[in-house]
Amino acid sequence: MTYAIRFHQPGGPEVLKWEKVDVGKPGRGEARIRHTAVGLNFVDIYNRSGLYPAQLPSGLGSEAAGVVEEVGEGVTELKAGDRVAYGSSPLGAYAEARLIPTASLVKLPDGIDDQTAAAMMLKGLTVQYLIRQTYRVKSGDTILLHAAAGGVGLILSQWAKHLGATVIGTVSSDEKARLAQAHGCDHTIVYTREDFVKRVDEITAGRKVPVVYDSVGKDTFLKSLDCLAPLGFAVLFGQSSGAVEPLNLGLLAQKGSLFVTRPTLFTYAAKRESLVAMAKELFDVVQSGAVKVEVHQTYPLKDAAKAHADLAGRKTTGSTVLLV
Incomplete structure (x- = not known):
């Protein structure tokens, strides 16, 4: 059985529950991902609190890394065993496994490990559009x-x-x-x-x-x-x-x-070709050593409520990763 963090009403960290979920098989254009690391972001607090309303009951999180377990009909760019990551998916990353549209996924290069990927996809892609597109820093x-x-x-x-x-x-x-x-x-x-x-x-x-x-x-x-x-x-x-x-x-x-x-990442990365190009530029600066992504805190995924409390209380620095 697969477990995931879900919430049935908006509120504080205490609304987050560790529940059994049925993942099922991937449909057309989808992949089933087994997560290894999940990114924690302030937007997760906005979703959980109701500032950004979600359809309840709901999963949480839009950034993670893991391994493809199975792909659905029509998927040609990915296969079982591929290491992948994402930073702009529908809510549901706080889970041991999930189904996800393959349009949201990018393959991970060998030089980037799963924790680093989970810590940098949403944040790194956000930085890419902020300083390379919204205002092009020179x-x-x-x-x-x-x-x-x-x-x-x-x-x-x-x-x-x-x-x-x-x-x-x-x-x-x-x-x-x-x-x-x-x-x-x-x-x-x-x-x-x-x-x-x-x-x-x-x-x-x-x-x-x-x-x-x-x-x-x-x-x-x-x-x-x-x-x-x-x-x-x-x-x-x-x-x-x-x-x-x-x-x-x-x-x-x-x-x-x-x-x-x-601006939002969802707008800038809405087209598949935009997402791939943004991720490539991010991977290049990380692999070159120009940008170092450091995971400063880790929590077990089932302890997401504690991670949320620490993030909201400004007790964390840099990136935080939930481990599956």
Whole structure:
């Protein structure tokens, strides 16, 4: 019998239950995957809490690595025994095994192990679209990144540094500042005691930055706008502190004809060819050593509730993986 984490109502970590599930055989265009490692992401909290409503009862998680056990009719690009990973699937990754559309899967190169893959697919693909598509970071840019010691932050800092950018990162503690600095941040701002708008102005000698990457939301967004140079991009890709209040668009004119976007991985990776190209670029920078993906915490999959509590309590850094 196969087990999975499921929830029957939105709420705190306590709603997550370890339950028996019937996986069945793959249908047309599907594969049955036996998971080895599952990625933990803040979006999982949004799904569990009801901020992003799911059809209940529901599985959880959209990022994992594992091995193909069986493929359905019409599947030619994968076979049983292939190592695969995904980062933008329908909910259900918190499971020992599952059925999944093969359009969501990419083959893993030999140089990337399963834990690394589970830790980097959603976060790494997110970074790819953020810095290579939403705003294309180039050599000489100075960028601002909130939550620089988080899973996305550590990957984004390294990749942006590899591209020749100067990275300013905000963090909540000196410990997280040291971690961010070790992963490419040129300047760290401990926002619990420093005004990050003032510090960005000082660091850039008043020029400000062309882009802010903000996954914090309510607590940072309006001040993020004050860090932008004219025609700058505010890229809001999360809301760990809560949803941003309705915005008077006139502010964007007043602050320098600014751009605001709320992108998602599901949009950028919606086409199979886009997903494959994004994953290839991610695998290349990881295998080259330009970006190092480090798993800082692991939990047994059945202890997902504990992992959620620690993530929400900001007790984790970098990437966390649930082991199957």
